[in-house]
Amino acid sequence: MGQLPDACGHHRVDDGPMSTSTEQPESFQIPLEAAEFYESAFVPAFFAQWAPILCSAAGVTAGQRVLDVACGTGIVARTAADLVVPDGTVVGVDLNEAMLTVARRVRPDIEFHQGNADALPFADETFDSALSQMALMFFPDRPNSLQEMARVVAPGGTVAVLVPAALDAQAAFAPFVDMAARHAGPEAMSLLSSYFACGDLDQVTGLVESAGLQMTAAHTRRGSYRAPSVDAFVTTEVESTPLLERISDDVYRRIRADAHMVLAPFTTPEGHVEAPFECNVVAARRP
Numbered sequence: 001m002g003q004l005p006d007a008c009g010h011h012r013v014d015d016g017p018m019s020t021s022t023e024q025p026e027s028f029q030i031p032l033e034a035a036e037f038y039e040s041a042f043v044p045a046f047f048a049q050w051a052p053i054l055c056s057a058a059g060v061t062a063g064q065r066v067l068d069v070a071c072g073t074g075i076v077a078r079t080a081a082d083l084v085v086p087d088g089t090v091v092g093v094d095l096n097e098a099m100l101t102v103a104r105r106v107r108p109d110i111e112f113h114q115g116n117a118d119a120l121p122f123a124d125e126t127f128d129s130a131l132s133q134m135a136l137m138f139f140p141d142r143p144n145s146l147q148e149m150a151r152v153v154a155p156g157g158t159v160a161v162l163v164p165a166a167l168d169a170q171a172a173f174a175p176f177v178d179m180a181a182r183h184a185g186p187e188a189m190s191l192l193s194s195y196f197a198c199g200d201l202d203q204v205t206g207l208v209e210s211a212g213l214q215m216t217a218a219h220t221r222r223g224s225y226r227a228p229s230v231d232a233f234v235t236t237e238v239e240s241t242p243l244l245e246r247i248s249d250d251v252y253r254r255i256r257a258d259a260h261m262v263l264a265p266f267t268t269p270e271g272h273v274e275a276p277f278e279c280n281v282v283a284a285r286r287p
């Protein structure tokens, strides 16, 4: 418990809030079985649906050289690889060695490197597109990471990011986090809402423009978040953050019980959770 990665593949070995600038990359390493679980459970249920949207916003096409930043187990890299054939190339980069091990196992034909979005291990102007899906909110220095993405694309190339929209736009997550905060206190709100930290579309477009890029697309897309059951939804949300260590068994029991109520509109007759989920997509061109 508490040793599970969250759905982003972070593994918290410290006990601070979700994204502080003092964290060292080592604290992000997750066990291989967690990365395998991410690939077998979370990728098909959630992450895979966004990769074609991001690739399309970036205009990924045959022959391009594409970088997937914070690639995790490589879903965007795989999607791009199928679009750049026959003579394009795709490279993925991530902090987590375990994520990369799974990425290489699934698609041995794609190059995957260990590296930090703060200092991408590539020369200037190496790629036609630099993409990043569901990760910008975890980068400690977002302006710098966007500048890094801009640096490694050639003039005329594209930088594109996809991030969850704000918590108040999330029909299921907003009432769930509210309810958890009522039981566990305001700290629960910040721990459970870290995923939505880049949810302000204007703020993200501002950051992208500050990296010297010219906006070509900025919009919100609706997808879905699926979990096998309400209990599984709660387990993922609570046990993947330090919240678990900070609440009593009784508070956790109350969160579990009330989750059935707040998630009722999103629970199928078979007991699965199927909730809408909004993401913001921003793409920009390097002049």
Ligand SMILES: C[S@@+](CC[C@H](N)C(=O)[O-])C[C@H]1O[C@@H](n2cnc3c(N)ncnc32)[C@H](O)[C@@H]1O
Binding pocket: 007, 008, 009, 010, 028, 043, 047, 069, 070, 071, 072, 073, 074, 075, 076, 093, 094, 095, 096, 099, 115, 116, 117, 118, 132, 133, 134, 135, 138, 139, 140
């Ligand atoms: C939610 S996962 C998304 C993975 C993948 N893009 C996907 O859509 O499945 C976030 C990923 O960001 C990676 N990550 C977080 N901070 C990073 C950083 N500073 N540099 C590189 N990767 C980072 C994590 O290791 C994790 O694999």
